[in-house]
Amino acid sequence: MLLKTPRLASRLGALLLGTSLAGLAPVVAKAGSPSLNLWGATGLIDLPSAEMQPDGVLNTSYARFGGIARVTLSYQILPRISGSFRYTALNGWNSTFPTTYFDRSFDLRFQILKEHGYLPSLTLGLQDFIGTDLLSAEYLVATKSVTPHLKFTLGLGWGRLGSHGSIGTLFGARPSINFGQGGTASTKQWFRGPAAPFGGLEWQISDRWRFKAEYSSDAYKLEIGQHHMFTRGSSINAGLEYDLGKGNRIGIYELYGTKLGVSLQFALDPQERVVGTIIDGAPIPVKVRPTQAADPTAWSTSWVSQPQQLGALKTSMEYLLKLQRLGLVSLAVTADTAQLAFTNTTYHNSTEAIGRAARALSQAMPASVETFELIPVTDGMPLAKVTVKRSDLERLEFAPDAAGQLAPLVRVTDALPMKTPQIQSTAAAPRLQWSVAPYLRAGLFDPVNPFRYELGVRVAARYRLAPGLFIAGSATKRAIGDLNNNNRTSNSVLPHVRTDYPLYDQHGDPALENLYVAWYDHPLRNIYTRVSAGYLERMFGGISSEVLWQPVGSRFAAGAELDYVRQRDYSIGFAFRPYHVVTGLVSLYYQLPGNFLAQLDAGRYLAGDKGATLTVSREFANGWRVGAFATKTNVSAAQFGEGSFDKGLFFTIPLNWLNGAPSQTLASVIIRPIQRDGGQTLDVPGRLYGIVRAYNQGTLSSQWGRVFR
């Protein structure tokens, strides 16, 4: 699809830097994964093959030839389904004014058959299946290895891939496309028009070198016929690729008899941390109690009534938890049970925090205490009660498959009702937390300049007024960058709730990103609440309230949010603009088996439009998340503008996956092909579901492997 207007990517933060550096480290996807073609899809040179990448792998590729440059992100959604998002630059598209044309496209590929015995792999592909027909192609392709080093690919293509050497039209003529505002699937064109065969071979010369040759059925009709970008002297392409290891490659090719092409391919495998593993000190071990017969005084329960004993318990628990980089909130002890409430701002893996807190308890608690109840507390909310028998910890610490054996013996319930603690501590975290750190923001896909950035300094602080009640703020000051050099004016017919972003970038420096008071609570079993008020995000301020129902053992959760917000002035200071709106969403969340998460939101959006959003993502226990969302509201495609409706992709990468240090920080990128005003939600910090589900049973089960880490 041809989309001429720009779109602002949301904060890339440290991620872009991280991933580009990660690309340099030759320690990523599994060795021997199939290579990519110049379209960033698994394949030969300019043609697809029937192979798939290892499950969950994210590939980034750059390819260039004959004035065409393509940057593609490809994701292996499931073992047999992969998808791509591509940004293409066509240099010299217009010969009178030498300009570059930019185009975005999406692909989907389904593997019908996996190579087995005499049978080849067979894949059905849709290239640029949403949009303008410029890059569109459909194909059915088979790939078969004949020796471990040699494989052949043969396919039949339609659209672009049926444009040279056609064998005829199988399913009727390909209708010309009326794409309107674009952004909708071009189903009427699929598999219509002339079909042409294509094919090629791939020869693994050595561990590092690979030779590829192919016969292309792509005529490059528009690029050559209309735009004279290059001449097509031959249908045969050939090239060499060098494997840098772990799915990273470089390639050089001779294309269509006249052009030289290059490609760079980088793979990120969520299941393979860039720096190996999380490097962290050993946990405190389990302290084994003496038997009652051997040491009867250790089992005495007279300590329960002695206040000085409680003081000693408080001191030792504060110390032991601090060693584990956890914080003591409160402790309620009886002769046989200890209920420990603690904070975890260190470990992304919730079970690791629980396991470390339990072992700390084993060091400090008198021998008669047999039951440990562990209550993780975030933003003042107790999120679960994990009950574990002390004797199970003692017995299983060094057992084969210790974590697996412990799992069925542990009970996870709602944190409420909590016991009245005898010990309360303020040592969990300092009241005032602050940071000064660099930030990076990027603006992508503007045809005038497809990559703009801004680098500067962000100052952030947070002050705890009471448990669950805090005031927080963050401000930025630009140092360098050209993000503010965007003079594009919005043509949106809806209230400009997002499309005035160039004005915010121009006038908003320094920017008071947010300054708000937030109050969190867990008032009843399964019910969590939040109220936030103030300058909530760069473009809106006001009051936001939310309630979430999440039974700790349920895959289901439901929530409702009601906000009254006013648009902030372009200076991103204290002033407001006249536009104000009441928005509200009802949300359903479901953790599907296989680590998929589905979220359905319905309600009123920022421009006053009403509709629903569906978000589906795949998530790994280590925090990697890749997903897509689409929002349809009651604005027509014409009112919405280019793209017809709001949609996009998002990637979340845990920082510990990149740097191997224990941390909870997740870097997220949202990629929207185009930013418009329909279907937009408030970007309020700290929504409940993300906080609460960190300790629900589904999350704890998927992360359980680290409980004894």
Add this chain to the structure above:
Amino acid sequence: MKAVQPIKALVLLTLLAGCGNMPDSQELSGTVTALVSTIRGQRGAVAPNAPASDLKVAKWSKTPLLFVSLPKLRGYRSMFRVINVNADVVTWLSPEGADISLRNGVLIQSRGLTDDLMSSQAPTAPEIGKGSGTTERKMAYLNGADQTFVLSYQCSLRTIGQATEIIGPHKVQLKHVDEVCAGPSGSFTNQYWLDGTSRIWKSVQWVSEKTGYATMLVAGG
């Protein structure tokens, strides 16, 4: 005016590195440092400058010490001390905060040694002390997505020889046994030097793919 330049440079460096007491204030610089070390191949050991330990210390030490070297982690060497005892398993802690747990001298777990052995089912010291026969091993690890995977091995024991050795203040008669293990994921050979009571004094034991072998020697006490 000249004094301003270093101050400016210091302010700039501080900002680039990030500072503060929020959990994530230094993560960007931490990430860059970690990635640069990875690219330069410097990362992976428990600590970049583990103190070189000296066997002579053992002569003076009243408490048991475990000398550990990890040749695959850039020749890491350190001296571990007992931190905990759970039944027949002793956990030894390094000055850098990594630990190794041995059941009567047989490696059961590691923590903080890069690619850790999370748990295992291993032969006992008396079984190894026999110096012949076959055993079965199951070793559990975490993958990059924090999921447990278990590797199984079939092992065979054989006696290599006997020798008298001086370890710290002790002069002991040791039997050298090796354990050759093979499984679908690969193979390794552990070596043990035991006395007549099946006490393991020295050993070379497999930890994991990335960590390789740990060479261990008990002394002191």
